[in-house]
Each structure stands twice: as structure tokens, then as C-alpha cells.
Amino acid sequence: MADRYxxxxxxxxxxxxxxNNSRDWFHENKQRYEVTVRSPALAFISDIASELAIISPHxxxxxxxxxxxxxxVNRDVRFGHDKRPYxxxxxxxxxxxxxxxxxxxxxxxxxxxGDCFVGAGVWRPDASSLSxxxxxxxxxxxxxxxxIESKVFKKHFLLEGDALKKSPRGYAKDxxxxxxxxxxxxIAISKLSEKxxxxxxxxxxxxxxxxxxxxxxxxxxxxxxxxx
Numbered sequence: 388m389a390d391r392y393x394x395x396x397x398x399x400x401x402x403x404x405x406x407n408n409s410r411d412w413f414h415e416n417k418q419r420y421e422v423t424v425r426s427p428a429l430a431f432i433s434d435i436a437s438e439l440a441i442i443s444p445h446x447x448x449x450x451x452x453x454x455x456x457x458x459x460v461n462r463d464v465r466f467g468h469d470k471r472p473y474x475x476x477x478x479x480x481x482x483x484x485x486x487x488x489x490x491x492x493x494x495x496x497x498x499x500x501g502d503c504f505v506g507a508g509v510w511r512p513d514a515s516s517l518s519x520x521x522x523x524x525x526x527x528x529x530x531x532x533x534x535i536e537s538k539v540f541k542k543h544f545l546l547e548g549d550a551l552k553k554s555p556r557g558y559a560k561d562x563x564x565x566x567x568x569x570x571x572x573x574i575a576i577s578k579l580s581e582k583x584x585x586x587x588x589x590x591x592x593x594x595x596x597x598x599x600x601x602x603x604x605x606x607x608x609x610x611x612x613x614x615x
Contacts, residue, residue: 388434390587392427397477398500398581400424405475405500413473420460425452428477431496431590432456438594439481439494442601445614446481446494456481475499483613490516492607494597496579503579505596509607510548510572516611521555521568523610528564534602540575543599548572573607575600 400423404413413420429450436448449455458478464470476499483492490513495506512520524531535546551569554560558568577596583589608615 388590389427389430391585392431392589393477393498393584394423394427395585396423397427397498397585401475401477401498401500404473408471408473408475410472424460424477425457428457428479429455432479435481435590435594438590439597442594442597443604443615445484445608446492447484448481476502483608485613492604492611492613494600494604496593498579498584500581503581503584505577505579505593506574507597507600507604508548508572508574509611510574512573517571518557519612520573520607520610521558523606524564524567525558525562528567530606531564531567534606537602539599540603543577543596544575544603545577546570546574547576548574573603575603 400416400419403416404420429452432448432455433450436450439446439448447456451457453459456479458474458480460473462469462472462474464472476497479496479498481494486492490509490511492509493507497504497506509516509520534540549571550566551571553569554562554565555568558565562568577600579592583592605615
């Protein structure tokens, strides 16, 4: 296990990529990307695997260049207006074993200039999964509140993501947890300092946050009939 994974050079590369977001520049600096971003990220993923399995054996830490826990640097430019070819952040998702994409339940680490954080939950679940989570909140609302209103959760995490403006179809508009039922994402975010990212404290800090958000992940997995 490394003392440190990322460095100031990691952030310097991401800044340079943001200022020179082109295929020609990236290919000219591919080795710099390998040394400052991809190699340390894969080492981090490899080292955290055994510790993550203690929290839950059903979330995967896969240190592969393609198709593993490290999200690809190339952006999908087919449908959006933003045609920049590369992401200017490092995204690491420890996805549930049954998940096929980023919409599956997962733990997450995000590294970006000015915006580093640890995350957990379900981002943009499909309609079926979203209904299952909402139904569990209706049926087990007290349990949901005990998760998101606990002292540990409130101290370290915020629930973020998109929400409906109106009540979702099929749910009472006057339900006492209607604001929770309006959520389209169930994502908990805990800010991470750049100083921690480049220090030997990164791994234990991330694992502590994963442990602290375990009740949320358990609740969501229970809603989706997934093993935790």
C-alpha cells in the first residue's frame, strides 16, 4: 500500500488538460497522464479492494485501465452541446457487483481542481429502481429518516442531486416525506480537500467516509433487493 497516490502534479495535469482540451494535446501528453493520473488511480483502486470488501463484499474495486473502477477519461460527446473530448476530473466508482453502468449503487471518489469529494448512493436510477427506492421510503420512512438525520451523516454528508418540482405520479402530494420522494438521485456527498488527496491520509479518510455512509448504502440495496 502506497503512502501517497496522487500529487500536485496530478492537479497540474488536470489544469493543463482543461486549458488544452484537444486530442492532439492529450496524445502529446499521454505519458504525463499515465504517470500522474492513471497509474496512481489504479494503485489506489488495487490497494483499497481488501478494505472495501470488509465494508461490503458486494462492491467491486477493479484496477483495470478499461472497464474497471476508473472511469474513462474520454467524454461521450454524441448527445451534448459540450464537445470537449476529455474529462478534467478523475472519477473512481466502486460499483455493486450486479451493476453494469454508473447508474448502479456505488461508492465514489471524485478528484478535480476545486471540487474533490467522496460520494455514495444511486445516481439517476432507471424508472424501476427509482420506484423501488420511493416505495421503500413510503413503507419504511422512519428508517430513511434515521439514516439521513443521524449525527454522523449530517456532520459529514449532504444529499445532493436532481429532484422533481412536482410530486411523482402515484404518490400522495401531502405525504410527510414528499420532498424525499421527489428525489431523482440518492447521492450523499462529502467534501474532500486537495491537501488530503495528495497526502498519505487519503486512503484512511476515504475508508472512514465509506464506513460512515454504510447505512445509506444498506438502505438503498435493501430497496433494490441487492445483497449488501
